[in-house]
Amino acid sequence: MPEPARPPRRALAAGAAGPTLPLLQGAILLVAVLYFARELLIPLALAVLLAFVLAPLVRALRRIAVPRIAAVLLVVLATGALFIGLGTVVGSQATSLAENLPSYQTTISQKLAGLGGWFERLQGLVAEVSRQAAPHGPAAAPAGRPIPVELHSPDPTPFDMLRSVAEPLLGPLATAGIVVILLIFILLYREDLRDxxxxLAGAGDLHRTMAAMDDAAWRLSRFFLAQTAMNAGFGVVIGLALWGIGIPNPLLWGVVAAVMRFVPFIGTFVAVAGPLLLALAVDPGWGMLIAVAILFGVGEATMGQVFEPLVFGHSTGLSPIAVIAAASFWTWLWGPVGLLLAVPLTVCLVVLGRHVDRLEFLEVMLGDAPPLDPEETFYQRALAGDADALAEQAERCLREDKLAGYLDAVALPALVLAQEDVARGALAPERRAALxxxxxxxxxxxAEAEEDEERAPPPLPPGWEAPGTVLCLPGRGPFDAEAAMLLALLLTRRGFGVRLGGEVAEGVRPRLVCLCLMEGGGSAAAARYLLRRARRRLPGVPCLVLAWSAAGPGVLDAALRAESGAPPLLAHRLTELLERAAELAGPAPAEGEAEAPAAAEGPPGMAPAPA
Structure with missing residues (x-):
């Protein structure tokens, strides 16, 4: 099933989430209900999440003409048989381990004694510190001889023995029975429950409701199916490897490793503790202990860094911090079961935040999507004066895109945000100076970054690399000068000899004038005036105008095209202007071909007045 389309990001305006106090009261009430109704909600949550895992199996049986009731019962019975079989195997393995524990004590004692009595000395030191810390020193011997007292409980009756065995099992068995019943009914009436x-969610907006439900179902189903399959494979590999190493009861530890991988962060440490202790007890040396540690270290690193990113990607939609917070919260709320359910329950919250306007803060806090768009991040770092962070962002972007694409997609849109703040009077002078x-x-x-040889453009004809060959002029908008600086940088990296500003280099007549304007920064009348003045001061020199606009042609484009005389060469993006400038320069001559004569140089000093 293809991944559901992600809805467009909404602006999180102030007060969009509604009054804070009612929202806080609702959150407190919800947490209280989750805590006090956990005996009912835990089985329901387990049944729903198992339904996400088993629903594809039921659909597969339905496609081969198996009736719905029979398909559901077959899947539930097979799942129950699998759990009972695993429980039986784990129980037998645990019994065998308990029977062999006394024989392991000798090896552990010998190995600890081989450490030179370090543990015994540590134990004696602790006892001595405790004795010295006693407030009144050693207790005085009693004056009289103590009278021994023995307490005897009556022998348990058969009913007492039955109750002592049954009471610890009644709770889990009742929970398991409720989960099975709920699971059967959820699988049987899945479409009815969905309707x-x-x-309840809102039949008046079927599109958004269906998008939210499809998003949640796709993410949870993909997450559970992939994680179940990968964890089962991890348990099989660990069990076989432990059997090869010689660890007793490898099947038990393989099952424990598979189950503990469902527990975020601490599951691996719990799974490796048992094999490490057995390696310490079984092997007189240290080789088996080291082999077990390497096995779990390599296995966990491979799963976390190779297979999980390859299979999961960003399917859960949770940030690492959100996973830690969710694990802590749900464990506090529901105990060990909450730790197992932390990730899927938090995924549901993120989906709600993605599709419900009033709950968008949940997606911002818990989701894995960047909280700010790249241009917003650029603008924030520039306002803060953090040039190092800007350089890091540019380095990341340039790994996937060329410099012109990065400036068009990130840097210049950030200047548009700055223009909007200037128009509203919201940009302080010190912040503007920092930017x-x-x-x-x-x-x-x-300018100092190394050029990728594979993506390097073809060379320009001779003569275009002389300083001042291309004159780059800013407009009168608040940030046209900064945009012109970036344009000059781009042209320089392309191989042009660029001069920024209105002065012409001594002895060099410009071959091209680039006028840099940003949509929304200056007026159309000012743009026409700057174009006329550039043509009047440098007659015959082609003028290439960058009327930058992320949305395509705008007011500046229409105004400049209506200019009398020959219409200027217009570009709306830096990438487009760079292509037009390369076309005007022409191709570089082939080897052995005569160079084209340089353009006639006019008298120096014929430059437009500073804009």
Whole structure:
């Protein structure tokens, strides 16, 4: 089943989540209900999550013409038989382990004695410290001879023995029975329950409700099926490897390793504790202990760094911090069962936040999507004056895209955000100065970055690399100068000899003028005036105008195209302007071909006045 489309990100405006006090009261009430009704909610949650795992099996049986009731009963009975079989094997293995424990004591004692009595000395030191810390020293011997007292309980009756055995089993058996019954009814009436949930969630907006339910079902089903299969395979590999190493009861530890991988963070440490202790008890040396430690270390690293990212990707939609917080919260709320259910229950909360406006804060806090878009992150780092963070972001982006694409997608949209703040009067002068300094430092870092030889563009014809060959002029918008600086950086990296500003280099007549304007920054009249002045000061020199706009042609484009005389060469993105500039320069001559004559140089000093 293809992954559901992700809904567009909504702006999280102030007060969009509603009043804070009612929301806090609702959260406290919800936590109280989850805690006091856990005896009912835990079986229900287990049944629902098992239904996500078993529903594909029921659908597979239905596709081969098995009746619904028969398919559900077959799947539930097979699952129950699997759990009973595993329980029987684990019980027999645990009994065998308990019978052999006394024989392991000798090996452990010998191995500890081989450490030179370190543990005995530590124990004596602790006893001495405890004795010295006693407030009144050693207790005085009693004056009289103590009278021994013995307490005898009556022999248990058969009913008492039956009750002592049955009482610890009644709770888990009752919970298991409730889970089985709920599971059968959920699988039988899955479509009916889905329709009722749609009715409760809002039949008036079927599209959003269905999108939310499909998103939750897809993520949970994918997560549980993949995790169950991978953990089972991990348990099989660990069991076989422990058998090869020589650890007793390898089947028991393989099952424990598979189950403990459902527990985030601490499951692996719990699973490895038993094999390590047995390796310490069975092997007179240390080789088996080291082999077990290496086995679990390599196995966990392989699962966590190779197979899980390959299979899961971002299917759960949770951030690592959210997993830690969820594990702590649900363990406090529901105990060990809550630890097992922490991830799937938190996935449901993230899905709710993704599709319910008032609960969007849940997706922001718990989801794995970046809280800010790349251009918002760029703007925030630039305002803070964090040039190092800007350089790190640029390095990450340039691994996947070219410099022009990065500037078009991240840097210039960030300047648009700054323009909007200037228009609203919300950008303080010191913040604006910090932004300008950060962009200057970033431009220096990008100018020194090494070029990828595989993505290097073809060389330009001779003569275009002389400083001042391309004159880059900013417009009159609040951040046109910064945009022109980035444009000059891009042209320089392409091989052009660029001069930024209105002065012409001594002895060099510009071959190309690039006028840099940003949509929404300056007026259309100012843009037309700057174009006319550039043409008047440098007649005959082609003028290439960057009317940058992320949304395509805008007001500046229409105004410049309506300019009298020859319409200018227009580009709306840096990538487009770079291509047009390379076309104007022409291809580099082949080896042995005569170079084209340089353009006639005019008198120096013929430059437009500073914009």
């Amino acid at each position: 009722r949930l749609i009715r 300008t300094r950060s962009l200057g430092l970033l431009a220096e870092d990008l």
